[in-house]
Amino acid sequence: SKKGSSNRWDLRVSVPQVWRHAGTEAATAALVAHARMKVTGEAQLVDLSAQCAMTWTTMNAMNAFAIQGFDFERLGSMVQLGTSMSTDPVFACADGYLVAVPGGPEIHALLGYLISEEIVDDSWLEEDWETIDKRRSAGELVSYSRDQMREALSRYFPNHTKAELFQIGLDSDITLAPIMTTADLLDFEQLKVRNAWTLVEAPNGQQLKAPGEFAKLSGSSIEIRRRAPRLNEHNSEIRTELQLQQPISAPVNLSKNSSGRPFEGLKVLDLTWVIAGPVSSRYFSDHGAHVIKVESQFRPDGLRLIGPQKGEPGWNTSHFYGQFNAGKEAIRLNLKTPEGVEILKKLVKWADVLIENWAPGALARLGLSYDECRSLNPGLIMMSTSLMGQNGPTSAIAGFGYHAGGMAGFYEVTGWPDTAPQGPWMAYTDVIAPRFVAGLVAASLDYKERTGIGQHIDASQFEMALQFLAPELMDTQATGYIARRLGNRATDMAPQGIYPCEGSDEWIAIACETDEHWNKLRSALGEPPWATNAKFQDVGGRLSNHDEIDSHLSEWTIKRTPKDAMDYLTSYGVPAGAVQRSKDLSDDPQYVHRQFNKFHDHPEMGEIPYAGIQYRIPGYISGPYRHAPLFGEHTETVLKDQLGLSKEEFEQAEEAGALQ
Secondary structure, X not given: OOOOOOOOOOOXXXXXXHHHHHHXXXXXXXXXXXXXXXHHOOOOOXXXXXXXXXXXXXXXXXXXXXXXXXXXXXXXOOEOOOOOOOEOOEEEEOOEEEXXXXXXXXXXXXXXXXXXXXXXXXXXXXXXXXXXXXXXXXXXXXXXXXXXXXXXXXXXXXXXXXXXXXXXXXXXXXXXXXXXOHHHHHOOHHHXXXXXXXXXXXXXXXXXXXXXXXXXXXXXXXXOOOOOOOOOOOHHHHHHHHHHOOOOOOOOOOOOOOOOOOXXXXXXXXXXXXXXHHHHXXXXXXXXXXXXXXXXXXXXXXXXXXXXXXXXXXXXXXHHHHHHHOXXXXXXXXXXXXXXXXXXXXXXXXXXXXXXXXXXXXXXXXXXXXXXXXXXXXXXXXEEEEOOOOOOOOOOOOOOHHHHHHXXXXXXXXXXXXXXXXXXXXXXXXXXXXXXXXXXXXXXXXXXXHHOOOOEEEEEHHHHHHHHHXXXXXXXXXXXXXXXXXXXOOOOOOOEEEEEOOOOOOEEEEEOOOXXXXXXXXXXXXXXXXXXXXXXXXXXXXXXXXXXXXXXXXXXXXXXXXXXXXXXXXXXXXXXXXXXOHHHHOOOHHHHHHOOEEEEEEOOOEEEEEEOOOEEOOOOOXXXXXXXXXXXXXXXXXXXXXXXXXHHHHHXXXXXXXXX
C-alpha cells in the first residue's frame, strides 16, 4: 500500500510481476536447497511464499512501522527515503519522460544549458553546486532550494528529446535516464553491443527477440538449450526416460556439517553498497556464510543515513541499512591509502567469493581487476554487478534502481493512463537483481566444486530486470502492442482493481482472470441484477464496461472491512486480497505462522524485526542470525583473527589512516 497518488487508490505495475519474482526466487532457493543437501545428505523441500517474495520488493517499507512508528504513504513518483532527502525523479521531456535526480551535480553539469536557454541567470554560477546537497543536509544555509532546482530542470527538459538528454547526460557524466517503452528497448544500442538478446520461435514460426543471457561468465556460459515446449510435446520422451530409471550421471560429493547451514564456512568479501549488492550478499550470510562488509567513513554505505530510522539519526540507526546487512560483519578501510589497499588485497586472498557493485573499472584502478584478483586467489569467484554491465557504450552510467527502472521499461507500465509515469516503489530493479545474482554465485560455487575453476561474473542490473518484461517485449514484436500504464487494469482480464473498504484509506484488491472467476464473483454478490446483464458475459464486454463494474463493486466493498471482504470473496473462490501496510504485515497470521520476521537486539535500536528469507526448508532455520553490524564494528577482530595482523601491524595501519 505505497504506490499511487494520495488522491487516488493504491497502484500496481500494469504487467504481471508476482510470479516472475516468485519463479526467479524459486530457482535460487533450489540452489540453496541443493547446497544444503550436500551438507546434510538429505533430500530437501522448498516451500516458497509469493507473498513473502513480494514483501521484499517493498525495501525500506518492509518493517517501517515497527521502526519509525508510521507507514510510508502514496506520494506518486516520489522516492521516499524517510528523511528530507526524498525526491521526485520523474520529469517530462519533449517526447516522453525521464528519471533524474534534481541535485547539485546535475545542476552543475547542465548550468551552461540552463543559462543559454535563459532558464536561470548568471547568478547561479556563484553557487558551489558540487557541495550544495551536503551543506543543506548539514543544516547550512544555501542559496537555492530543492524546489527551485527541480523547477529549473522541469523547464529545461521539455525543450529536448529523451535521446538528446540521454546523450547530454553521458557527455556530462550525469544520469538522465530515459523512461523507455518496450519498443525503445528493442532498439537500444547497449543491448545490441552486449548481445543481450536471443531469438525465440513463436508458435507461428516468427522469430522474436527475447531477453537472453542475463550475465557474462568467464569460466562458463549461460545458454538457452531449447525453445519453450509445446503442450505435451515431450510426453513420450520423458516417460521413456523415467522407465529406463537411469542412475544419477555423477555422484554427489557430500561435505557434511553439524549445523545444516548450506554455506557454513564460505567466506564472502562484500564490496557493495545501497540495495542490490547488500541484498545479494545477505543471501549467503542468511545461510551460514562469513560475510565481511567493507566501508569507510569517507565512503560509508549510503543507506546508513536513510530511513526508516529508530532513535537519533546516526551511522547505526537506519533500518534500511540494517535490513539488508543483518548477519554480516563490518570493517572500516580507507582505500585512499596504500595501506588500506594492501589490507583489501589480503581480504581478496582470504575470500572464496567477492561481490562488488562499484562503478565499472573502479576496482581495477586500485590494482584489483579480476585478473589481478585471480593472481592473488586463483579460485576466486568474483561477482561484478552494476547498472548497465562492465562494457558497452553506456556502461559508465552511474545511478540507482529507479534510473534502471525507468530505462528498463518499468516506469512506462506503472501509473495511470492520464498522468505521468509513477514507477514501482523505490529502486525496483534493485530487488530484481539480487535474485539473479545470488543464484549465479550459488551456481558458480557448485561449478567450482565440480571443476576447481573460479570465475568472473558480469551481471547488468538493467539486463537482469528485462527478464521481468520478456512477454511484453515479445508482444511488441508479434502484435505491435506497446505495454503502457493501465492503472490497476489488465488488457485481457476483467474486472481487476483496488476497491475502497470500510474505514479510512482501507482497500481490497479483486482480480478476476477468467469467466469462471467472474461467475464466482456474481455468486458471492448474490447474483445482483446489474451483474447478470448480457454485456458482462464475456471478457470483452467487461473490459468495455469496466467503469460500471467498478462502481457497483465499490458500493459493495465500502460496507466491509478489507479482511471481511477478502475472507468472504475467497470463500467463493474469487481472487481477492486485503491491501496491507507494514503495520498490517507485522500481525498477518500467515507471516507469523511462517516466522518471516527474525527479531534481534540491536545495540542502539533495541529489539527490532529483520525480514527473513522468502521460503522455508523443513527442519532448517535460516538467518539472519544476528543484528546488522555497527559501523566498523568488527575491524579489529577481522584484521587480527581472520587476516592474522599482529598488534603492531594493526596499530601501524591505524596510524597510517587505513582504518578510517
